[in-house]
Structure formats: C-alpha cells, structure tokens
Amino acid sequence: xxxxxxxxxxxxxxxxxxxxxxxxxxxxxxxxxxxxxxxxxxxxxxxxxxxxxxxxxxxxxxxxxxxxxxxxxxxxxxxxxxxxxxxxxxxxxxxxxxxxxxxxxxxxxxxxxxxxxxxxxxxxxxxxxxxxxxxxxxxxxxxxxxxxxxxxxxxxxxxxxxxxxxxxxxxxxxxxxxxxxxxxxxxxxxxxxxxxxxxxxxxxxxxxxxxxxxxxxxxxxxxxxxxxxxxxxxxxxxxxxxxxxxxxxxxxxxxxxxxxxxxxxxxxxxxxxxxxxxxxxxxxxxxxxxxxxxxxxxxxxxxx
Numbered sequence: 592x593x594x595x596x597x598x599x600x601x602x603x604x605x606x607x608x609x610x611x612x613x614x615x616x617x618x619x620x621x622x623x624x625x626x627x628x629x630x631x632x633x634x635x636x637x638x639x640x641x642x643x644x645x646x647x648x649x650x651x652x653x654x655x656x657x658x659x660x661x662x663x664x665x666x667x668x669x670x671x672x673x674x675x676x677x678x679x680x681x682x683x684x685x686x687x688x689x690x691x692x693x694x695x696x697x698x699x700x701x702x703x704x705x706x707x708x709x710x711x712x713x714x715x716x717x718x719x720x721x722x723x724x725x726x727x728x729x730x731x732x733x734x735x736x737x738x739x740x741x742x743x744x745x746x747x748x749x750x751x752x753x754x755x756x757x758x759x760x761x762x763x764x765x766x767x768x769x770x771x772x773x774x775x776x777x778x779x780x781x782x783x784x785x786x787x788x789x790x791x792x793x794x795x796x797x798x799x800x801x802x803x804x805x806x807x808x809x810x811x812x813x814x815x816x817x818x819x820x821x822x823x824x825x826x827x828x829x830x831x832x833x834x835x836x837x838x839x840x841x842x843x844x845x846x847x848x849x850x851x852x853x854x855x856x857x858x859x860x861x862x863x864x865x866x867x868x869x870x871x872x873x874x875x876x877x878x879x880x881x882x883x884x885x886x887x888x889x890x891x892x893x894x895x
Contacts, residue, residue: 599636601632602632602636603636604622605622606644606645606661607666609629610659611731611732611734612732613652613653614651614652615647621734642655642657643655644658687716689717689877690876690882691720691721691734691735691736692720692722692737693722693728693730693733693739694722694723694738695723696723696725696822697821698754699723701841701865702889702890706885706889707719710882710885717881722735724792725792726793730869738868739754739865739867740866740868741863741864742865745866746868749868749869749870750869751866751867752866752867752868753864753865753866753887754865754883754887756864757864758863758865759839759840759860760838760859761839761842761860762855763834763837763842763845763854764831764851764854765829765830766849766852767831768831769854771831772785774854775854777858778808778810779810781812781834785833786814787816787817787818787833787834788812788816788817789817789836790817790818797836798811799812800862803860803861806858812836816832816833825837825845829845829850834854
C-alpha cells in the first residue's frame, strides 16, 4: 500500500470538495481556506499526478474525464475513512469531531433550540455547525452531514429517523379577526376568508391540507399576504390580518393565552413527523446518534 503524506491526503480532499461543489469559492468556504490556496493545491496535485483533473474558466469549474473517475473513487474512500474515524466514538468517553446540519426554521425552533444548551454542555468536543434553511437541497452536494425535514419530503435514498410523533396542523385566527369575519364551518368557507399563505422553500405557495383519510381536501386558499416562514405567519394571525395554517405545537402559547383561536378543529391534519436524515453510507457521524437520542427523549413522549 503506498504511503501518503499529510499534504497529499489534504489535496485529495480538496479536489473531491471542488468536484462536489463545482465551485472554487464554495469549496473554499466549506473548507475554511482561501480560493488561492485551493488553486495552489490543485496545481500541485495535478503536477504530482501528471494528469489534468479540472477544467477551469473564470466562471466555472468541472472535472475532466480523468478527474471525474478519480473523484468517484476518492469519495468512496474518504467516506470509509470518515466512517472508520467516527466508529472510534465507542472508545471515547465523549464523541468528538465536526457535525454539519441543515435544518428548516420549524425544526430549529421546535427541536434544536430547547436542547442545544444541554447538548453543547454534554458534548464539548463536538463542533456543531447548523445552517437554518427552508430550501430543499442536496445535503451531500452542499457539504452537510445530515439534515432535518418533514418525513414525506426526505429523499428516498437517505436513512431517516423520526424525531417527533405525527405533527398536527391547524387553522387559527385572532379573536378580533373571527369576530369581524365569522368562524368558518367547513373547509370551503376558507375561500371567502383572507388567508395568510405560506411560501415554501422552492418559492411555491403551500396548498392547505385539511382532514384525514377519505375526507381530506387540499385548497389553494385566497389571501393578500404571503410569508415564507412560520413565525411571520403566526405574528400576522395574532395581528388579525387573516387565518393562518400552522403547526399546533408552534402556537401552544398563543392558544393558551387566547391571542389565537383554532377553527375547523375537526379538520385538523395529522402530518408526518420531523425526521433526521443522512446518506446511507454515512452510518457513523460524530455526535449524531447522541443528538438524535436527546431530541427524541425531549419530544417523542409528548402528545402530537
């Protein structure tokens, strides 16, 4: 087996990252170095190997045929190295390493915020890097180790672990709005109300789902206001601007203090749980199992 220097292994990792990102700038950001350092590393690697690996222009970068073949083999090898290093956690008193997560705002608020202080205190050797982003993206291509999403949106080639029970979605409005416009009795009544619409991460407007099983309906509700995150929808509903479609857990305080009321309660939807997901070949990631267990202990015992 040939011996590799530390620099050679580092340059191979740089090369794989550039191929995955298709961008020197984005690869540099992920690796925490400058683009000039990456360019220097690639020139040295190509000189040592005697093969051109990347086609570079001022606007883009892509692997050559030789580079693409090398990157494919290296990705598997680097994954095995990461898995082997991660497996050492069982021999440590506490896991160590970097864990990069991509999570939507709802998951950050509901799942991460309550347990982060305890997790960081319990596992000080874990470098937790969290990006809050509602866009659907390829976590592998973007350099993340794992992500959180609603169960029905997790890609089929990923390993998914539910973090919550089924989550209830309800329609809410302020007492003032309901007093002015009336309380809807059936889903079709929403078509004559001002509804606060949710814009999803792919920039589409979410159609409200009401009811379960054979009674389920999906409505493209009307409304003059569209917002791309849950907190904004809740604030607008509390302000009397219209009816909102929200996770019941997100408005527990508002329902308790009377600033919001649930309507169409018999049409509440039991939606999929929030899940942690990661590539199937990444069975061991530093601290991931500990994070999953802590979140599940916090939430799985609660009613949906």
